[in-house]
Amino acid sequence: MPISLTVNGTPHQVDLPDDVPLLWVLRDQLNLTGTKFGCGVAACGACTVQIDGQAVRSCQVALADVWGEVTTIEGLGTPDNLHRLQAAWIEHQVAQCGYCQSGQIMQAAALLAENPSPSDDDIDAAMNGNLCRCGTYPRIRAAIKSVSEGA
Structure with a gap:
């Protein structure tokens, strides 16, 4: 069925x-x-x-x-109308190999919907479990912060 x-x-x-x-x-x-x-x-x-x-x-x-x-x-978002996080990812040059990035962005979007002004600790806790083998975690945090209301 x-x-x-x-x-x-x-x-x-x-x-x-x-x-x-x-x-x-x-x-x-x-x-x-x-x-x-x-x-x-x-x-x-x-x-x-x-x-x-x-x-x-x-x-x-x-x-x-x-x-x-x-x-x-x-x-x-779409190529013609990026979500704010997608634009921030580009601005902060987050992606290296890029494989994990769609999962990272979807996790970050859920975080910002729940907590529009997260601290660094909030970001680290929410993003824990989304692995980036290239190690761009500082860029990920910076991109999220730039989109947050606390930026």
Whole structure:
């Protein structure tokens, strides 16, 4: 039986087993490849998306357990209208290899929606678990701070 879900404001029907991870629905069925596979065990954050504004690791959310609207990096902004965080990422030259960046940005967007003026400690706590093998953590923090109301 098809399962209904809304991704980036668009309703979809997918006919897949209930236990298929959301990550694979996004990438393989909906062709939204901005969400990356990293580890498969929710330890790296590369697959972070938002469900009803909450940052989640899509590799660990079963299709049947999706409880609200899904937002991926493709739904956060567009090439012609970047989200403030995407623009800050460019301004602060955050990305090196770039692989983790969509997950980093989705986690940061959830943080700023909950706490528009985070301290450095708040940022570090919220971003903990989103790994960057290139080590651009100071740039990530600077980009988030530049978007925050406390900047």
